[in-house]
Amino acid sequence: MVRAVRIVSGLVLFTYVAMHLVNVAFGLSSIEAMDAARPYFMGLWTNPLGSLVLMAAFLAHFSLGLAAIYQRNTLRMSRTDAVQILASLLVVPLLTPHVVGTALAARYGIAPSFASLIPYFWIWAPEEGLRQVLLLAFLWIHGCVGVFTWARVQPWWSRAGAFLHPFAVAIPVLALLGFVSAGNEAIRALDAEPAIAADTASQADAYAMDEGETEYAAPAGEQRSRGEILAILSRVNWTVFSLYLVVVSAVLVARRVRLAGDRNTVRIAFAEGPDVTAPAGLSVLEIAEQRNVAIAHLCRGRARCGTCRVRLAGGDATLPHPTHEEAQTLARVGAAPGERLACQLRPGPGTLVVERVLAPYVRPGDLHRTHPAPLPAPAEGNAA
Amino acid sequence: MLVRLAALLLALMLHPGFASAQVPPHLAQGAQTTSTETAAPAPSANDVQDLLRILGDQRVVDWLRSAAAAAAHTTVDEEGSTLRAAIQHRLAAARQRMGELTQAWSSFPLVPSVLAEAWRSQLSPAEALRSLTYVIIFLFVGGGLEWLFWQYFHPTLVRIEHTVPTTLMRRLSAAGARLFLQALAIAIFSIGSVGAFLAFAWPGFLERLVVNLLLGVIAVRALATLSRFLLAPVFPALRLVPLDDRLAPKLHRWNVFVAMVFVASLLISDTLDVLAPTASDAAQARSAALAVSVGLGATTALAVLAMIWSMTPRIMRDAAAPRFALGRLEPVAFRLLPVAQSLVVIIALLLWISGARELMWTVLIVGLFVPVTMLSRVMIDHFFDRAEEAAAAEDHRRDAEAQAHDATAALAAPGPAPGVADDATAPAHASPPSALVTGPGAERYAMYRPIVRRLVRFLLAIATLFALAAAWSTDIFVLAETPTLAGRIAKVAINVVAVLLLADLIWVWARTAIDRHLAGYVAPPPGEAPGPEARMATLLPLMRNILLVTILVIGGLTMLSSIGVNIAPLLAGAGIVGVAVGFGTQSLVRDIVSGIFFLVDDAFRVGEYVEIGNLRGTVESMSLRSMRVRHHRGAVHTIPFGELKSLTNYSRDWVILKLEFRVPFETDLKLVKKLVKQVGAELQADPNYGHYFLEPLKSQGVRRMEEFNMVVGVKFMARPGAQWVIRRDAYHKLRDAFEKNGIHFAQRNVKVEVLSDQPLPEQVREAVAGAAHAAIESRARHAPVRDEP
Incomplete structure (x- = not known):
């Protein structure tokens, strides 16, 4: 709305x-x-x-x-x-x-x-x-x-x-x-x-x-x-x-004032990327942007495109449930279970291991191909 | 490092606007040598039209021609006194500059009021605001076009930046592609902003002002892009200099800052130079402009000094220190380096203030040469290190893959799996996965490193020469065409430098190749025979010396000829001597050369058993000219390589020996086969020569039938070296086995049928047997007994 x-x-x-x-x-x-x-x-x-x-x-x-x-x-x-x-x-x-x-x-x-x-x-x-x-x-x-x-x-x-x-x-x-x-x-x-x-x-x-x-x-x-x-x-x-x-x-x-409450930190390990520590309460995408870890996000974190989705590969951070918008987008792009949108996921304190699903250089044209799936995979390594 | 600061400074100074901005117009007009660089505003379209009309007039053309001819005469006449005139002229210029500086100093307090007055006379406040509006509009236009460009190419850029290059070529091309994209974006930005601006007609000063502002933005962006290309502050994979993630962004920020200060100073002084002559009190305004530009120059120098003192010590400590290998001098060098750089900057500034542009350039160029050379060397090392690392990693990966493949194959095969797997994994544990394990991939870089270093150093030296020549406004090539002494010297120098460069490159390449071969040679432990590499090891230094002499002679002759010495007699003399010596040493040369080729063919090695014509024996040693072969009975043959037409080597790969037994016709052949097999197994189990077998001893069945017996063939295949021992034991064991199983070898028995009823006396019987024996013996062909060790 x-x-x-x-x-x-x-x-x-x-x-x-x-x-x-x-x-x-x-x-x-x-x-x-x-x-x-x-x-x-x-x-x-x-x-x-x-x-x-x-x-x-x-x-x-x-x-x-x-x-x-x-x-x-x-x-x-x-x-x-x-x-x-x-x-x-x-x-x-x-x-x-x-x-x-x-x-x-x-x-x-x-x-x-x-x-x-x-x-x-x-x-x-x-x-x-x-x-x-x-x-x-x-x-x-x-x-x-x-x-x-x-x-x-x-x-x-x-x-x-x-x-x-x-x-x-x-x-x-x-x-x-x-x-x-x-x-x-x-x-x-x-x-x-x-x-x-x-x-x-x-x-x-x-x-x-x-x-x-x-x-x-x-x-x-x-x-x-x-x-x-x-x-x-x-x-x-x-x-x-x-x-x-x-x-x-x-x-x-x-x-x-709203943010004054939480002072905890969350540690995120990106697969094929660096480990970063950041204040809890930020979205995974925001944390990644701050540390130069490239994650595709065609809609710039508006939960529209689904290109920022990440696979959760472990960690003990508390994760909020997907909002309605996030769930909708995840369903629309056909995300596998265990995948979340980095732009919406705000992990609580603790550690988290995430893995990028798509390459950082997805083009908008890649989103609407007639045949599904062959989106570019993430790069072999990350130069962050 | 330090070098880069200096390099940046050079890049800045080479900006085309520099010359015009540094020299106030009246000085430039006064000095004939620099009058081409006057910063005058472009003529209007009307003026150009007028000029074209005037030039169309035939009378004017004629007059110009005659005047030009007269001018040419006077130049020739004045040829002798050029130097003196030039010196006088420079002295006068210096004196004038001093006067101006004094005046500028005295008028320093008046600067704001004078310049403000001139500014107001040219530009009302409304116009100033409007020009700002224009600048913003045109920047927006350029920015919009650039944005459009990035809409189509940004994904490409991101792909380049986030793909880690694996080889040197890919790394360079990724950095280059990135630079290309960014440069293209800036070009589009410039075209958009400046192009949109030029689409309208503007009054003179406003145009200059707006163009200056636009150019300033473009110049700073271009310099920042260049710095980003070299330093890649965010993407270490694309970085071209060995700096870590901490220093690179810092240095980049400094570069951008200095670039901004420099470009701003340049543009302000340029604008003031244009503004000054239009003021009501032009002389005073000029002094004021001079004062301001001196101040701005000092500011720029200060910025550069700040960068030097902030970055150089850190860079030297962190990144570059281990690379220079200065030994004990290191700490001193670290402390002295910023001081030296600062001195260069300060001297250059002082020279610039005093108006000695040529001297300033000379100081800058010479001051830059050393650090730039060091930088280039560090960069090349950095490239090659990265490339070798990548190649080593690649080799390692390939090895690992091969091992994995072997391991799976071994596991699939039932037999010797554990042993193979152990063998395969052992080297993997032994060799660390990190860099500097030179595999075949990494090694090919080692060869080019010194060549590239040398080449870059030469190119830098030549570039420095040209830069110096440009600073003194002489074109070396034009100078070389003139028939004066200087021209001839320049011509000779160009030739000599070219020859030296080529000779040096060839020499470095050959020496590197030879030294690498030699370094790979390991002398055999005492008591063991040296391999063919040993001969290479003796030959290569010889070849290196021959090459050196050849290069020296050819280079020297070429230089002599370019100096003007007639080398034809020298060549002829050398030719005659060469022919004479050539005839004399023909066979020697043939021996050496064919020896090299036998070596290249790997026809024989020390310790091998060879046959040459009718000479046979073990190769004992090789010299430059001949080889020494020892017959197994002790005789030593010395054979010059030139005499070798063909050579048979008995010690290569494998030998097959065939043995024959004569057995009676009634022998059980199956039993023979079984026995041979049994003996073959026994022989193979022998600890001394069992491992020599390639194929075991096996029966070939009946080979042929003879009058009194049949011939059973037996053969085996083994590695060279033990075949005689095996043959001996095979005979031995087979005979024993046959004996044990009741197979007797056929013996020649001659039945002499005597057509007589009466028994012969013993004496006659013996005589008959003797006669028959003699008859048979005489018929039997005596095949030459093979002479084997």
Whole structure:
């Protein structure tokens, strides 16, 4: 259930970001093209229903992410996991000004357009442009890690995967190049018409008041002074940011409290690999990753793929029973009795001898072969 | 070890941007020798168009031609005073540099304000932020492409990293494949980031700045990949240097750190050099830029020094110590090594600050040569050790398999199982499974080790020479083509070095091969006859000397000819002498050579019984020219090898002897067969020669019928050496057995029928018998009695 909510909400958000980026990529043509394409790409999300879905997806994904951090047993993780978590943590502070600005603009009846935003990002507030780029990078990296981790254990992946990777690169790259190209266009326009430049320069403050969504069509009754709006924006930003810091620290502290209990160690002997000692409570996969013992884990420890399964060959550590998800996956991949998923198995204190079932370099394509079994066996030795 | 630090430094210094970054443009323009390396921004497209248009003009072309011709004349005229001019020029450059340094020192406090002013004039804060945005975007583009690459190739990389290579070749190719994949990824990253950047048009300074930042990232990544290739911090199986799991990651981190410092310094000073001339007060800005780049150079040197002092002593202690075998000097060497390295770095830094680039390079290159040579040697030893270990393990595995096979076979066979099994397992217990037990696999590496060492050392020496030449901006090959004295010397030097290299390689190879053969020879214990290896042992040193003389003569002649000495008369003289000596010693040479070939054929050994023509006997000794054969009756034949056409060896593998008995026609043949079998069993049980039998004594039945008897054949097959004794005893025992069982050998009895009724007197009877005997005797063919020992 949790897994399903996480991936569905993530996919919704990812689709939104992807469509937004494709829209930005039109900047390779011109700023007008961006604005012209805007209704087709963003219309789906700017209506009330779309906004509601988006908001719900964001909240669900955000809270599930915090829960996942709370449940982590160790903060020493694989590079991919670290990148994903850090990217997600950075997304919120980078995203706040954009969302709050848009919300405020909507509140005062200002319609956003690329024609006003691009000069703002490139000329009047380049730090905002930098922030957008960073936001895009982190968002996209986080999204890609999540989506591909989910997708590559799906049955259709072996057919579609090779074609989807280029898209994952092409969309943000084209969007960024479109952003650069549109920015250059805006700068050239400014250089070409110094009169307008002088005029717009005097209005720089106006752009700077929020994300720059200033059209001068705001109803007179709702209009407030710029300073006031700026102050509201800044206040809201800081409030959100501090709240966010508090929530994240609270989660980390709660996790620390949860883990404070066990201080026992477990000793794991990998067949054809080293013996390692680690604090109890970590999963076998986490322990292996920390000690450079390679275990295949295509789904990155989400109990989806079954490639991390290990054969238990002895030891006296207490082993928890398989969870529902683990049992399901084990049954699906046809694991022999005595095999468990390394990503889910959290041995208690004691010793444990495990043997890897699959080679560390299993490819996703190997999972869904028509004929079963001949997955590559583990390597002759391990170079850890 | 130490060496690696230095090697890294060299790699860093060889970075193409170095030259332009180190020399401020005005100095480079002042010095004609280095003017090619000016770091000027690329001309715009319009300028190029203009230049092309101007070059299209015929008048301009004509003028350029005449000017070039005039310039050529002046160069020829100035040929004599080049050296003096160069010295003067260098002195002037040094003086100028000193002035600049003083100025830079005095303007040091102003550096921040001056540079900030120049920076602001080129780049508004908005533009600076924007350039950062650009850099991030283009890095993202490159990173995205690289990610895409890894999506397809990451499993391959993991497979390479997690498969333990078993042989040297596999180890090298695994490390190489890993480097290739990572280098490809970096190349894709560079193409993605720089390519995307170049797709847009940029204002000059911004372009330089962004390109510098992108190049910096790429350079650091490339250097880190190189370091990872050599050190393989996480995967000891792919490591190319003998470092353990603790030191390799540390050294790798140091390498990356130094690379970052170096690249950052390089890029900052390059950017400032571009920035300085555009400032309002250009002279002051230049001084400031110079001050900053001197500071950055010092920082880099400090980083290198920190690395040296942090890593060298540890590495020397841990990994490299037993390999250098310096004996008592070791502790001193350990303490002195970091000091020496530091001195090289500091001197290089000082030379660089004072603007003497050529001298700096010379110090660096010479300072690097020794440690790099040591490094290469250690690496080669490391490779060969690993390879030998792997080969020994492989041999061991194969032996174990063979033994297992034997053991199972032996168990399956009913008879001699226990004995065989014991024999088979005994060596397995005796030989430790670990390395350095040289099996046939490991041995083939031992031969190439010195050759590879020698080759690498030579290549390094040549590379050093070329590097020095490049540092002094001379191309050796171009120099060799010029008709000046230096050119001729260079030409001769190239030839001499090439000849020396080849001769040395051939000599090392031959000497290694010969020494290995000699080392395998064990002198026989006193009292035992030496085998054919003994003759090899006398021949090989001779061949080695002949080879040495040949190589020396050929090498010397080639060198003489390249120096310009006419060697034709020498050759002719040597040829005449050679022909004369050749005719004189023709038969001697033939003896020696055919002796070698008989040895190679393994036609005879000391102690064997041979027949040559009509001479027979036991081989007693061999000399270079002849062999000595002792007849069993004591005579000694000396036979030159050249006289040997063919040779019969009676002591090889097996002999068959056939014995014949004449028995009367009424003999029971079955009984004979039984008796022979019985005697055969007795003979085989004999402790003295029983083990010589290959096939026991057995009856061949009746071989032929004669007038008065039949001939029963008996034969046996034995190893050479005891056949005569066996024959003697066989006759003996068979006769006894036949006698005991009532079989009497047929005896020749002649019946003379006398056609007369009356009894003959005794006297006449004897006369008749004598006459008949004489008649028979005269008819019987006297076959030559075989003369056997």
